[in-house]
Amino acid sequence: MATNGLIISPLKSLFTSAAGPGFPVSPAKAHPKIPTDKSADQCCLPEGNWETNPICKYQLALPSTDVAVKVSKLKDCLRSHFKADPVLSNDASLVQEYVDLLERQRPIDESDAGLEASGRSALFKDFPRKRSLIDMPVVTTLYYCCLYHYDLGENSLASPTAIRKRHELSDKQFTWTAIGARAKLRQWKDIETLLTAKGWFGKTQLKAAIGFDKVVAILHRNGAPQDILQKYLGLVDNVEQRLSLAKRVSCQIAVIDALVALKNRAELEQLAAKLDRYSKEGLYAFDVLHTSTIKWK
Numbered sequence: 001m002a003t004n005g006l007i008i009s010p011l012k013s014l015f016t017s018a019a020g021p022g023f024p025v026s027p028a029k030a031h032p033k034i035p036t037d038k039s040a041d042q043c044c045l046p047e048g049n050w051e052t053n054p055i056c057k058y059q060l061a062l063p064s065t066d067v068a069v070k071v072s073k074l075k076d077c078l079r080s081h082f083k084a085d086p087v088l089s090n091d092a093s094l095v096q097e098y099v100d101l102l103e104r105q106r107p108i109d110e111s112d113a114g115l116e117a118s119g120r121s122a123l124f125k126d127f128p129r130k131r132s133l134i135d136m137p138v139v140t141t142l143y144y145c146c147l148y149h150y151d152l153g154e155n156s157l158a159s160p161t162a163i164r165k166r167h168e169l170s171d172k173q174f175t176w177t178a179i180g181a182r183a184k185l186r187q188w189k190d191i192e193t194l195l196t197a198k199g200w201f202g203k204t205q206l207k208a209a210i211g212f213d214k215v216v217a218i219l220h221r222n223g224a225p226q227d228i229l230q231k232y233l234g235l236v237d238n239v240e241q242r243l244s245l246a247k248r249v250s251c252q253i254a255v256i257d258a259l260v261a262l263k264n265r266a267e268l269e270q271l272a273a274k275l276d277r278y279s280k281e282g283l284y285a286f287d288v289l290h291t292s293t294i295k296w297k
Contacts, residue, residue, distance in 0.1 A: 054081035054088060058095065067106050067134050074099050097167060101138055104166075108158045109133040112148065123148060127185070138167045139177055146181035150190065171209035179215060183222035191219075212236045213245055220249040230254045252281040260288055265296035 054077065061073035074095060082092035109132055116124040133144055142163050149158035156162065164174050175194065182190040195215070197207045208215050212235040219229060233254040236242040239261045246254035252275065259268040272289060275282035288294070 054085070054091075057081060067102055071099055071102050074102075100166060101141065102135070104157050104163070105133045105136065105141060108145070108149075138163065138169070139173060142169065142174070143177050143181050146178045147184065150178075150182065150187075175209045176214065176218070179210075179218050180222070183219050183224060186222075186224075188224070188228050191215075206232075206235055208235075213241060216245055216249060226251055226253070253284060256281070256285050256288060260294060263295065263297045265289070 057077040057080070058074070061070055061077055064070035064073060078092060078095050078099065082088045082095055112124070112129065112133070115121050116129055119125070127147065133141060136144070142160055145152075145158045145160045145163060149156070150160060152159040154161045154165075160174075160178065163169070169177075178194055179191055182188075182194070192206070195206045195208055196204050199205045206212075212232050216229060216232050216236070219232065229249055229251045230253050233242055233246050233249075233251055234257065236245060239258055243255060243258035243262065246252075246258055252271070255271065256268065259265075259271070268285065268289060272282065272285040275285055277283075277286070
């Protein structure tokens, strides 16, 4: 039965992409013209055998607005068709993952909706929920839990670590998503901890699976202060790239440092002439230009 491609396509949209470049659509939204009753579905099949066709059973489950009903239909579809047919084994794992995601989202959504309505949570007051978590993609779910439940242990349904493991998210997906959520809350220490890795002999160092240029871009988009931007700009290895990025995010101290690394006195003098002489940046540029330890080009 050649159904793999038709079923995998919408399901894959549930588990791909990352929070930074944009969120994928849910399976339900991937089917704008899903048949909603038996007669409509029967018209799609020459034999009218909608009850024995896994695609139809799967599609019929998607429009259900009651998550309990949807889960029940998906489990029935999974048990009756996907797990029973070896050809559909790959699709079966995706359907099961979707079911697991819905069963995770439902109690989180119900609990958070109640907490928000009670007015007892300062976090929900400052950052109100924009929509229900139900049927959101897994990366969106991860972002949500990094925003509201970042410190929960792995045994909790809302634990970002648990979500990462169950849905096998990559380091890049997790890092991008977690940094975006914590930066929105201005939790800079959390970001530093996330990026801290152990090196040789127990020493720690900062590492970013997405690259520090992407880290800076996310932080800047979320209004990070200059000292935070400066810190991560200094970790961008390519000096030309660091200079370009520092200019883009208007971090003048990092621009000065990059120009020093490039030994570009002429451009530094031009920059210094534009700065307030007695500002932090102006004083720093003046000191650098008058040091005798730098061998300029």
